[in-house]
Amino acid sequence: MLRLDGVTKVYKVGAFGGKTMTAVDRVSFDVGIGEVVSLIGESGSGKSTIGRMILGLVPSTAGSITFDGVAVKPGKAYYRNVQGVFQDPFSSYNPVFKADRVFQMIRQEYFPGVADWDERVEAALAAVRLSPGQVLHKFPHQLSGGQLQRLLIARALLLDIKLLVADEITSMLDASTRIDVLNLLADLKSRGLGVLYITHDLSLGNYLAERTVVLRRGAVVEMGLTDLVFGGPLHPYTRQLLSAVPRLHAAWEDADPVDTCLYHDKGGSGGLLEAEPGHFVACAALPGCRGAAVSPASPSG
Amino acid sequence: MSLTVNGLQVYYRTLKGEVKALDGVSFSVRDGEILGLAGESGCGKTTLGKSLIRMDGRMRHAGGTVELDGERLPIADDARMNPYRFHKVSLIPQYSMSAMNPTRKIGKMVGELLRSRGVKLDRADLEARLAQVELPREVLDRYPIELSGGMKQRMVMVISTLLNPSLLVADEITSALDVSTQKAVARALAGFRDTGFVKSMIFITHDISLTYQIADSIMIMYAGKLAEKAPARTIVTAPRHPYTRMLIDSLPEVGVRYGDKKLSGIPGSPPSLLDPPTGCRFRDRCPLAFDKCAEEPPALEVEPDHFVACWKA
Numbered sequence: 001m002l003r004l005d006g007v008t009k010v011y012k013v014g015a016f017g018g019k020t021m022t023a024v025d026r027v028s029f030d031v032g033i034g035e036v037v038s039l040i041g042e043s044g045s046g047k048s049t050i051g052r053m054i055l056g057l058v059p060s061t062a063g064s065i066t067f068d069g070v071a072v073k074p075g076k077a078y079y080r081n082v083q084g085v086f087q088d089p090f091s092s093y094n095p096v097f098k099a100d101r102v103f104q105m106i107r108q109e110y111f112p113g114v115a116d117w118d119e120r121v122e123a124a125l126a127a128v129r130l131s132p133g134q135v136l137h138k139f140p141h142q143l144s145g146g147q148l149q150r151l152l153i154a155r156a157l158l159l160d161i162k163l164l165v166a167d168e169i170t171s172m173l174d175a176s177t178r179i180d181v182l183n184l185l186a187d188l189k190s191r192g193l194g195v196l197y198i199t200h201d202l203s204l205g206n207y208l209a210e211r212t213v214v215l216r217r218g219a220v221v222e223m224g225l226t227d228l229v230f231g232g233p234l235h236p237y238t239r240q241l242l243s244a245v246p247r248l249h250a251a252w253e254d255a256d257p258v259d260t261c262l263y264h265d266k267g268g269s270g271g272l273l274e275a276e277p278g279h280f281v282a283c284a285a286l287p288g289c290r291g292a293a294v295s296p297a298s299p300s301g
Numbered sequence: 302m303s304l305t306v307n308g309l310q311v312y313y314r315t316l317k318g319e320v321k322a323l324d325g326v327s328f329s330v331r332d333g334e335i336l337g338l339a340g341e342s343g344c345g346k347t348t349l350g351k352s353l354i355r356m357d358g359r360m361r362h363a364g365g366t367v368e369l370d371g372e373r374l375p376i377a378d379d380a381r382m383n384p385y386r387f388h389k390v391s392l393i394p395q396y397s398m399s400a401m402n403p404t405r406k407i408g409k410m411v412g413e414l415l416r417s418r419g420v421k422l423d424r425a426d427l428e429a430r431l432a433q434v435e436l437p438r439e440v441l442d443r444y445p446i447e448l449s450g451g452m453k454q455r456m457v458m459v460i461s462t463l464l465n466p467s468l469l470v471a472d473e474i475t476s477a478l479d480v481s482t483q484k485a486v487a488r489a490l491a492g493f494r495d496t497g498f499v500k501s502m503i504f505i506t507h508d509i510s511l512t513y514q515i516a517d518s519i520m521i522m523y524a525g526k527l528a529e530k531a532p533a534r535t536i537v538t539a540p541r542h543p544y545t546r547m548l549i550d551s552l553p554e555v556g557v558r559y560g561d562k563k564l565s566g567i568p569g570s571p572p573s574l575l576d577p578p579t580g581c582r583f584r585d586r587c588p589l590a591f592d593k594c595a596e597e598p599p600a601l602e603v604e605p606d607h608f609v610a611c612w613k614a
Contacts, residue, residue, distance in 0.1 A: 248552060
């Protein structure tokens, strides 16, 4: 459905834009119908930039983003299919107006003559497990963060979208409500919604997604089926990330020391190696890297 | 006992009345102990940390006592509290990123800070402490803006503990950091206790899995009250309070998938502390609630070092 092919974003930095910074480096992956793909990376890995490029909020420098085979062009037609929900639910609303104004605005924009609008709103609210009496005709400050976040998802559902770009949508929510939003995304998935779930929290990404993409410094280091990526991480960076996740029933263990990735030192071609079916890794030159056994990689150094 | 808090009540003055953010909390921290303090937002964990250091203008000490090393802290009196700050009690604030003076080189700022407390800077000692948190000594000649988030956080940790305080309060210091930086910072913090730079520590966070990694005991708060306090392992493996149990069950872990094991959140939301309900404050959200919960449950020691405020525990 959504397809990224060699997408690159270069920002101009410095006083006169004399320097450049590559935020996203030749990233390719796709999101299918009814599939949750989690995009995992630390701060500065370019994960949000990718989300913003998909939503057409920032242009890409190179590469192509296509939706159903057509190049993405921001506009009314595109936003009927693709919507985004962002990290901070409190700043997504205008505090002067009631929160359900977000529904009225899409009604004006997309459904001017619809008669059964109230029923549609109720159905969308039911889908995100909110009762209309609880949330309609209230101001944003009267609602909790979880409720506001779910209202935004309901707004996206009203448009009958096919793809939701969810950028860190649970990081401002409490542990007790966070999991409800995740379960909601998982339910919507079974109704055919594709979700790109952008997060820095590995356990959340792991809970939800069929496929995982791990980013580092703008480039994909490892991607594939979540079970394979989390169960048998190949890239030292993925292993280091996983070992740093605090767990409830086990103490922190020390990961193998991480060398700089030789693949990137050499300016790798942006291609990924398929280590096993459905599991791609960007590094095959490091000693001890299991990817090396799969293909006779070029000798390092 | 390093720290003993008894029936502490701290209220916030607002236009609508007083918000009872901390309503009778009692606990103690031993020498050499790291106490993890966890709970949802608005449960009073930050208020507790702040009231041990400095109450701001909106906060009012409504009752209860705080004793540190056998001495009663005058927490309600801003001026009399001053000699204790930094010497006996110290804080690493939630936004350490902006805690340093941006116009001074870090070394100079540290010197000025110590002089204001009447202490001379011991350069060798400072460098040893920097080495402990794996910062190069060159950071002293840099401006705060030149440091990354994790480095700033570690620098503030070093500054906060320079005078070897008896108690260190660390408030959400890892929330803005990436997992790998988070691990380094949390480990450095535990290292401070091990080397004796601080005697005991209160580690405030909303992330129970992280607390579990470094804390000796964990205290769970709910709506301004203590819900449960026990050794870290007990909280995670054998919690007795229904709130703790539900909170821990709602945490996704690496390896837990939606398809295999569906986690559930806690329905409802915490009560308003402007006019808190009588009895157990978790009653409305609790699946085990029964008639007796209309009465407030005391925090009882159900087994050594395990305190639970629940009638069903």
